[in-house]
Amino acid sequence: xxxxxxxxxxxxxxxxxxxxxSGFDALANDLASKKxxxxxxxxxxxxxxxxxxxxxxxxxxxxxxGGFAKRATLIKEIRKTEENVLLLDAGDIFQGTPYxxxxxxxxxxxxxxxxxxDAATFGNHDFDMxxxxxxxxxxxxxxxxxxxNYDFSDTALTGKIQPYKIFNKSGLKIGVFGIGIELEGLVPxxxxxxxxxxxxxxxxxxxxxxLKHNMNCDYVIxxxxxxxxxxxxKISDVTLVPQTKNIDLVxxxxxHTFLNEPVITTNSIGKQTLITQVGWAGIWxxxxxxxxxxxxxxxxxxxxxxxx
Amino acid sequence: xxxxxxxxxxxxxxxxxNRHFHVSEVKPAHYEVxxxxxxxxxxxxxxxxxxxxxxxxxxxxxxxxxxxTKDGNDVSLGNFACGTVDDYVRVNKNELxxxxxxxxxxxxxxxxxxxxxxxxxxxxxxxxxxxxxxxLKISGExxxxxxxxxxxxxxxxxxxxxxxxxxxxxxxxxxxGSPFNIKHxxxxxxxxxxxxxxxxxxxxxxxxxxxTTKLKLRDVMINYCLTLTKINKHIIPERNSDVRISK
Ligand SMILES: [Zn+2]
Numbered sequence: 001x002x003x004x005x006x007x008x009x010x011x012x013x014x015x016x017x018x019x020x021x022s023g024f025d026a027l028a029n030d031l032a033s034k035k036x037x038x039x040x041x042x043x044x045x046x047x048x049x050x051x052x053x054x055x056x057x058x059x060x061x062x063x064x065x066g067g068f069a070k071r072a073t074l075i076k077e078i079r080k081t082e083e084n085v086l087l088l089d090a091g092d093i094f095q096g097t098p099y100x101x102x103x104x105x106x107x108x109x110x111x112x113x114x115x116x117x118d119a120a121t122f123g124n125h126d127f128d129m130x131x132x133x134x135x136x137x138x139x140x141x142x143x144x145x146x147x148x149n150y151d152f153s154d155t156a157l158t159g160k161i162q163p164y165k166i167f168n169k170s171g172l173k174i175g176v177f178g179i180g181i182e183l184e185g186l187v188p189x190x191x192x193x194x195x196x197x198x199x200x201x202x203x204x205x206x207x208x209x210x211l212k213h214n215m216n217c218d219y220v221i222x223x224x225x226x227x228x229x230x231x232x233x234k235i236s237d238v239t240l241v242p243q244t245k246n247i248d249l250v251x252x253x254x255x256h257t258f259l260n261e262p263v264i265t266t267n268s269i270g271k272q273t274l275i276t277q278v279g280w281a282g283i284w285x286x287x288x289x290x291x292x293x294x295x296x297x298x299x300x301x302x303x304x305x306x307x308x
Numbered sequence: 309x310x311x312x313x314x315x316x317x318x319x320x321x322x323x324x325x326n327r328h329f330h331v332s333e334v335k336p337a338h339y340e341v342x343x344x345x346x347x348x349x350x351x352x353x354x355x356x357x358x359x360x361x362x363x364x365x366x367x368x369x370x371x372x373x374x375x376x377t378k379d380g381n382d383v384s385l386g387n388f389a390c391g392t393v394d395d396y397v398r399v400n401k402n403e404l405x406x407x408x409x410x411x412x413x414x415x416x417x418x419x420x421x422x423x424x425x426x427x428x429x430x431x432x433x434x435x436x437x438x439x440x441x442x443x444l445k446i447s448g449e450x451x452x453x454x455x456x457x458x459x460x461x462x463x464x465x466x467x468x469x470x471x472x473x474x475x476x477x478x479x480x481x482x483x484x485g486s487p488f489n490i491k492h493x494x495x496x497x498x499x500x501x502x503x504x505x506x507x508x509x510x511x512x513x514x515x516x517x518x519x520t521t522k523l524k525l526r527d528v529m530i531n532y533c534l535t536l537t538k539i540n541k542h543i544i545p546e547r548n549s550d551v552r553i554s555k
Contacts, residue, residue, distance in 0.1 A: 017520075042337075049418075050436075051477045052358075053354075053358070054341075056422070058345055058423070060375040060377055060420045060422055060423075061377070061379070061420055062381070063339070064342060065341065065342050066341050066342075067341060067346070069346035069350035069354065070342070070346055071341050071344075071347065072346070072347035072350040073344045073347040074341065074344050076347065094419075096416055096418055096419070097429075097432065097433055098429055098433075099357065100355075100436065101432060101436060102360070102361060103357055107353070107354060110353060111353060111354065114353065115348060115350075131490050136315075140554070185505060185507070185508055186506070193472050208521060228547070243474055257385060260337065262339070276337075278338050284338040284341060285339045285341055286337070286338060287336060287338060289335045302334060303337040
């Protein structure tokens with residue numbers, strides 16, 4: 001659906017068609033001009049796994065799908081019409097094709113920089129050639145690496161990773177931070193070295209609170225490589241959200257889950273938090289549009305079937 | 309909340325008045341990256357990398373009669389992977405014949421194999437990790453722990469081991485067709501990743517003996533393909549499983 005057929009469809013789509021048309025005149029001053037409504041366009045990937053080229057045409061599952069150069073075109077086209085684009089990745093950029101075995105992630109970072117990625121977080125496979133390799137490849141990346149629950153202080157990455165970054169988009173302050181999965185048992189110890197894993201829930205709460213209340217961010221995005229959901233008690237995006245507040249959107253990874261659209265969940269104070277993930281290998285490019293009023297208050301989010 | 313609803317309402321009205329107001333256009337939640345044109349700058353940047361890789365990766369090393377996958381109940385890809393290791397042991401470690409189990413992890417197999425020509429690149433994508441093949445000797449008790457983990461987590465795949473599970477318990481365990489004996493010691497041929505406790509394989513800790521073949525699992529697979537081709541054979545998918553785990 002590219003456009004609503006009529007006003008009733010629009011009402012149904014966004015507000016369930018349940019409220020009456022009344023009482024909006026008081027807001028007329030606030031919204032005198034439609035220019036005062038700001039739109040943020042969030043584009044995202046996760047678990048790219050070095051899939052530089054599309055899957056071959058005879059692939060049993062994803063023939064002809066994915067490819068960095070096709071994604072680059074899509075992103076360029078979106079940038080032509082949208083002013084405030086934020087391009088993010090939720091980790092596992094590395095590992096999966098010979099491009100990584102031979103070039104160790106160099107081309108992945110170069111092409112992502114050309115596409116204008118703003119930030120990424122680390123997935124477990126980003127450590128597959130060790131901490132030193134990440135340090136070696138970082139000069140090829142013009143985007144930031146964000147993580148708040150790995151302690152890098154005793155590693156070669158110390159001072160190179162920020163817990164969060166704030167992006168200013170037409171006056172909107174967008175806070176983005178990253179959290180990573182427990183590496184023990186998942187990555188050989190000699191590869192992740194002295195990276196210390198700390199509780200992602202505590203760190204997410206501290207960082208998100210700081211972003212919303214101290215730094216006055218209008219919208220807070222968590223880049224998570226915890227995984228969408230597990231049968232066991234292992235922490236995942238689905239179990240993280242009810243234990244946190246101040247996060248508007250979780251862009252997830254690790255479980256290679258294809259979510260057709262973001263899932264609407266409830267945080268610890270009953271507010272809505274979206275969780276999203278777009279499979280792996282760059283087969284999909286995710287998109288969420290968030291609309292704000294001139295005060296930076298979130299009005300609604302497209303990409304979901306419901307209003308906030 | 310009421311205030312937000314009012315805002316939405318106002319937008320609704322704006323939308324109704326002006327069809328071109330961009331808020332009223334529904335944007336997709338995701339794009340399928342499939343039919344877009346390639347960005348020429350990205351292609352150009354990747355070209356030198358691609359050319360160097362292609363000269364090696366496009367090399368056809370085998371031919372498969374049909375797709376090998378790990379989708380749903382399809383065990384053909386797992387059987388292929390374990391089969392290459394088993395073949396390596398049969399040829400190079402004959403003294404282990406009849407005593408060894410091959411154990412790999414399903415999650416370590418990262419891509420399906422298509423029907424038709426199999427290139428070196430396909431095997432790199434199936435097994436991108438540089439894991440080496442190692443041989444462990446472990447007790448019968450540890451084998452039971454391993455089987456329990458196979459039933460519980462369904463992460464490990466095997467060769468030369470058969471059992472059925474009922475109510476989370478393994479029945480009729482056989483190794484190379486002979487009944488399993490908990491008092492015996494067995495050889496497990498696996499990867500250094502699992503031997504080091506990856507995928508929660510704690511039962512491989514402190515084995516009775518540990519020997520590395522110094523060969524990457526990927527190279528074992530590539531050599532297997534080259535050998536098959538040399539004797540004019542195809543990869544024939546095996547879709548039966550010796551391990552039956554009930555839900
Ligand atoms: Zn991944």
